[in-house]
Amino acid sequence: VKCIGILTSGGDAPGMNAAIRAVTRAAIYNGLQVKGIYRGYKGLVTGEIKEFKSQNVSNIIQLGGTILKTARCKEFTTPEGRQLAYDNMKKEGIDALVIIGGDGSLTGARIFAQEFDVPCIGLPGTIDNDLYGTDTTIGYDTALNTILDAVDKIRDTATSHERLFFVEVMGRDAGFLALNGAIASGAEAAIIPEFSTEVDQLEEFIKNGFRKSKNSSIVLVAESELTGGAMHYAERVKNEYPQYDVRVTILGHLQRGGSPTAHDRILASRLGAAAIDAIMEDQRNVMIGIEHDEIVYVPFSKAIKNDKPIKRDLVTVLKELSI
Ligand code: ATP
Numbered sequence: 001v002k003c004i005g006i007l008t009s010g011g012d013a014p015g016m017n018a019a020i021r022a023v024t025r026a027a028i029y030n031g032l033q034v035k036g037i038y039r040g041y042k043g044l045v046t047g048e049i050k051e052f053k054s055q056n057v058s059n060i061i062q063l064g065g066t067i068l069k070t071a072r073c074k075e076f077t078t079p080e081g082r083q084l085a086y087d088n089m090k091k092e093g094i095d096a097l098v099i100i101g102g103d104g105s106l107t108g109a110r111i112f113a114q115e116f117d118v119p120c121i122g123l124p125g126t127i128d129n130d131l132y133g134t135d136t137t138i139g140y141d142t143a144l145n146t147i148l149d150a151v152d153k154i155r156d157t158a159t160s161h162e163r164l165f166f167v168e169v170m171g172r173d174a175g176f177l178a179l180n181g182a183i184a185s186g187a188e189a190a191i192i193p194e195f196s197t198e199v200d201q202l203e204e205f206i207k208n209g210f211r212k213s214k215n216s217s218i219v220l221v222a223e224s225e226l227t228g229g230a231m232h233y234a235e236r237v238k239n240e241y242p243q244y245d246v247r248v249t250i251l252g253h254l255q256r257g258g259s260p261t262a263h264d265r266i267l268a269s270r271l272g273a274a275a276i277d278a279i280m281e282d283q284r285n286v287m288i289g290i291e292h293d294e295i296v297y298v299p300f301s302k303a304i305k306n307d308k309p310i311k312r313d314l315v316t317v318l319k320e321l322s323i
Helices: 016-029 041-046 079-092 103-116 140-161 176-185 201-207 229-240 252-256 262-280 312-321
Strands: 003-008 033-037 049-052 096-101 120-124 164-169 189-191 217-222 246-250 286-291 294-299
Touching: 003 016, 003 041, 003 079, 016 033, 016 096, 016 262, 041 079, 079 103, 096 103, 096 262, 103 120, 120 262, 140 164, 140 176, 140 217, 140 246, 140 252, 140 262, 164 176, 164 229, 176 189, 176 217, 176 312, 189 201, 189 312, 201 229, 217 229, 229 246, 262 286, 262 294
Parallel strands: 003 033, 003 096, 096 120, 120 286, 164 217, 164 246, 189 217
Antiparallel strands: 033 049, 286 294
8 A cells, every 4th residue: 555545424523633634644654645535435436635745734633623524425325436436546546545434434435445445444433422343433522522511501591490401412323422411411311212112211200300309400312313302302291291391402513513622632643543554554444443442443344333332331320320
């Protein structure tokens, strides 16, 4: 491998820039050429590609978003689109790819790598933390901290008015942001997709002491279709427990923004450098993850398995501490 291409794809996440910087600099340090591919797979299909030197990634470690831009690209899901992408890679002399993105992006990388025998290395870049084989993903910690800031503020008004607030947070079909956000902000409960078929989480929450000794309650709800979202629960409470004064806040895209935390910058830097180590070691078609503070190579098929387990003891902690 002489020249690597790097792209960010799918939903943006804070820390993607730190990862771009790490990959670029580690590659150059190891004597490789680097090309930045703009707008995810779209730039590969249309040929929006530019050589990156060390200076191209100066002063970006602290920036949210991604300087390479990101996009969702329909063409890349078709064999014709991927052929165009491959042709552009060859034209640019790119012989390996580093893809920073979520499960959709890594699924695309997996298919592309199988079709064209191109070494692809993935980095877990998503606030959702839903990639298997890594303790956390780039952007997750920053989003969690953003949620804390917001919930702390909502707490002030919730307490003053003695209200029940449902706060909807992101996470797709994963409850990491909702559950850990609830623990860290001292919220009373979290409604998460992992348990949507097991128990009626609203009923549990009401049963387990809502309003026993409190003058406000905050429940974090994961945005997933499996939970139905915060609005759904607010409607239910209005119908089933009309005595409660209910409000809804949907945090939305502010969870995607902001300067990455130290945790995300360090994670992105380590994973980015490890991506280049992996390429130098002739690894291919793996996502780089961190488990128990060690770098691990996770085959794409495992990383995108979509059933990353959420720790049960977190649910217990939340329950015990919200009495
Ligand atoms: P996030 O989880 O943050 O939303 P993501 O990477 O999962 O990020 P997606 O929109 O699912 O985001 O995927 C990003 C891009 O990856 C798609 O627009 C498409 O170009 C490519 N992709 C996704 N799935 C496939 C697939 N099955 N085959 C080929 N390409 C795919």
